[in-house]
Amino acid sequence: MADIESSSGGGHGKHKGGVRSKKMSTRVDLTPMVDLAFLLISFFMLTTSLNKSVAMNLSMPKKDKDAPPTEVKESKVLNLIADKDDILWYYPGTTVAGLKKVDYSPEGIRDVILKKQKEVKTQHGLDEKGDSQLIVLIKMTDDANYKNMVDILDEMDITKTKVYAIQDIHPLEIEAMANGGNAKTSD
Amino acid sequence: MPKFKVKRSSTWVDMTAMCDVSFLLLSFFILTAKFKPTEVVPIKSPTSRASEEVKEDMVTFTVDADGKTYMSIGKPERKVQILEKFFSLNKDKYPGIPITDQTKKLFTKLEIFGTPVNQLPSVVTKSSTDLIELQRSGELKGIPTDSTDNQLGDWIMAIRYVYAEQENNDQPPIAIKGDQETNIKGVKRVIEILKEKDVNKYKLITTLEGKVD
Numbered sequence: 001m002a003d004i005e006s007s008s009g010g011g012h013g014k015h016k017g018g019v020r021s022k023k024m025s026t027r028v029d030l031t032p033m034v035d036l037a038f039l040l041i042s043f044f045m046l047t048t049s050l051n052k053s054v055a056m057n058l059s060m061p062k063k064d065k066d067a068p069p070t071e072v073k074e075s076k077v078l079n080l081i082a083d084k085d086d087i088l089w090y091y092p093g094t095t096v097a098g099l100k101k102v103d104y105s106p107e108g109i110r111d112v113i114l115k116k117q118k119e120v121k122t123q124h125g126l127d128e129k130g131d132s133q134l135i136v137l138i139k140m141t142d143d144a145n146y147k148n149m150v151d152i153l154d155e156m157d158i159t160k161t162k163v164y165a166i167q168d169i170h171p172l173e174i175e176a177m178a179n180g181g182n183a184k185t186s187d
Numbered sequence: 188m189p190k191f192k193v194k195r196s197s198t199w200v201d202m203t204a205m206c207d208v209s210f211l212l213l214s215f216f217i218l219t220a221k222f223k224p225t226e227v228v229p230i231k232s233p234t235s236r237a238s239e240e241v242k243e244d245m246v247t248f249t250v251d252a253d254g255k256t257y258m259s260i261g262k263p264e265r266k267v268q269i270l271e272k273f274f275s276l277n278k279d280k281y282p283g284i285p286i287t288d289q290t291k292k293l294f295t296k297l298e299i300f301g302t303p304v305n306q307l308p309s310v311v312t313k314s315s316t317d318l319i320e321l322q323r324s325g326e327l328k329g330i331p332t333d334s335t336d337n338q339l340g341d342w343i344m345a346i347r348y349v350y351a352e353q354e355n356n357d358q359p360p361i362a363i364k365g366d367q368e369t370n371i372k373g374v375k376r377v378i379e380i381l382k383e384k385d386v387n388k389y390k391l392i393t394t395l396e397g398k399v400d
Contacts, residue, residue, distance in 0.1 A: 030202030037209035044216040055362060055390035056237035060382055082371070140371045146250070147233040147367035149374065150393055154235040166378075 056153060061165070075123055076135045078116045080109070080152060081173055084143030088152075089177055092116060096172040097182055104151050113159045129162075136164040139173065227299050227318045228257050228327075233367035235393035242360065246346055247392065248339075249299065250365040254373035255329025256339055257301030261360075265349060266295045273304075273345035280341070284308065301327045304338055332376050339377065343384045364392040 074093045081089040081099070089099045090112055102108040117132040124133050138152050149166075156164050176182055228251050244261040251257065260266045274286055281304050293311035294300075299318075302310050306328075313321065321327050331338045343361075350359035361381065365374045381389060 027199070030206045034202050034206050034209055037206065037213050041209060041213050041216060044213070044220060053232065053241045053392050054235065054237045054395050055239045055241045055392055056235055057239065058389055058391055060378065060387045140375070142370065142372050144371045145367065146365035146369045146371055146374050149371060150233040150235050150365075150367070150391060153391070154237070154396075157236060 056150070056157075058153070072135055073124070076120050076133055077137060078113065078134060079137045079139065079173075081169065081177065082138075082140045082144035082148040082152060083177060084141065086148065088148070089173075096170065096176050099173075099176050099182070104148070104155075109152075109155055110159060113155065113161060117159065117161070131160060131162045134161055134163065136161050138164060138166045139169040140166075141169060141174065141177070227315060227322055228301065230364055230366050231368070232364060232392055232394045234396040235391075236396050237391075237393055238395075239390070241362070241390075241392055245360040245362045245390070247362045247364050248377050249301075250363070250369050250373040250377060251329075252366040252368050253325070254370050255301060255327070256332055256373060256377060257299050257327075258330060258339075258342060259299040260346075263295050265353070266297075267291050268349045268353065269342070269345050270294050272348050273342060276345055276348065277341050281305065301329050303328060303331050303336075332373075332380060337380065340380045340384055343380060343386060347384065347386065358386065358388050361386055361389040362392050363389060 074095075077093055079091050079093075083089060086104060088102050088104060088109055090102055090109075091097065091099045102112055113134070113136070117134050120132060120134045127133050136156060138149075140149060153164075155161075228249055230249060230251060242261070246261065246265075247259045249257040249259065260269060270286070270291060274281070274284070284305055285308055287308075290308050290311055294307070297311055298315060300307070300310070301322075310318075310327075318327070330342065332340075346359050346361070347357075350356045363374060363377055381387075
């Protein structure tokens with residue numbers, strides 16, 4: 001208990017019949033202290049849990065120069081090219097033509113991927129696991145930054161695109177980007 | 188009918204016990220909370236939705252905002268093993284670097300390593316405040332990654348050997364941590380070297396989305 005026994009017979013010996021000390025409760029109201037303590041607890045709990053690093057798994061194909069490149073259906077492919085200043089280019093298929101700009105917002109890149117996923121689904125259906133058969137090829141110019149790469153990989157996770165690969169950029173694509181979407185010499 | 192007198196009890200609740208408990212919890216949280224150490228290499232990781240927790244025992248390659256590469260080994264006992272392996276694998280490549288027992292001991296304490304290997308004996312003697320100072324002034328050059336002087340590749344090889352021998356683990360736990368502003372070239376180069384050395388699975392370290400720091 002918070003209260004201390006206060007003896008009433010305190011200074012009796014010195015002052016005979018003197019002033020009677022008033023008996024006061026020594027009980028302290030601890031409610032504000034409890035409030036404060038819980039406030040601090042919640043503060044510490046919230047701040048510690050927020051500052052956490054998380055990991056993202058990334059698997060790359062094995063180095064095997066003799067292996068022939070995997071043949072893919074052109075209609076399943078979507079190319080994404082991360083450029084400088086948070087610009088993202090995309091074009092479907094394997095012919096470098098008709099590159100369009102888009103941004104990293106949910107209304108931008110995510111819509112492009114989801115739309116393409118729908119197209120692929122109507123043409124090829126889903127695979128045996130029920131995932132989209134879309135193949136995304138991710139390329140990055142030398143001016144892109146690391147955040148762009150993580151953003152794209154994150155988008156793959158959000159849209160549940162299972163098949164994607166990080167590839168080197170093709171000179172034709174650099175040319176097309178410089179010309180605003182179409183390469184002059186397309187093959 | 189007998190009259191019942193309702194006993195008036197006090198509404199005073201004794202808060203002492205509650206106060207005790209809450210302060211106990213408070214001190215527990217304060218004591219167990221790990222303070223963010225001043226990092227030698229300040230990194231602002233990009234955010235992602237990934238949710239896997241980062242394990243402490245990973246080997247992390249850090250790419251800072253200037254594109255320099257650093258290495259930090261999570262398990263202290265692996266540090267000496269990797270260092271010894273590095274020099275036993277590349278005896279002829281990096282001659283004349285004095286590695287004493289003292290150097291090895293200091294290397295174990297080194298939080299993050301990011302210089303060409305010939306500076307290793309001098310850099311391990313520096314305190315972490317000195318290292319922060321060196322990093323600020325740009326004197327930590329990072330581990331060389333160019334194809335002519337691919338020291339990072341040799342480190343990765345040493346790491347692979349050590350993990351294969353000690354833990355029978357063909358794919359060592361490797362993570363890449365990059366600053367969100369860093370040019371992709373540095374990260375791409377690290378990925379390229381990892382691929383050259385047959386490391387195909389690794390993690391990218393990011394921070395949880397929704398938090399702006």
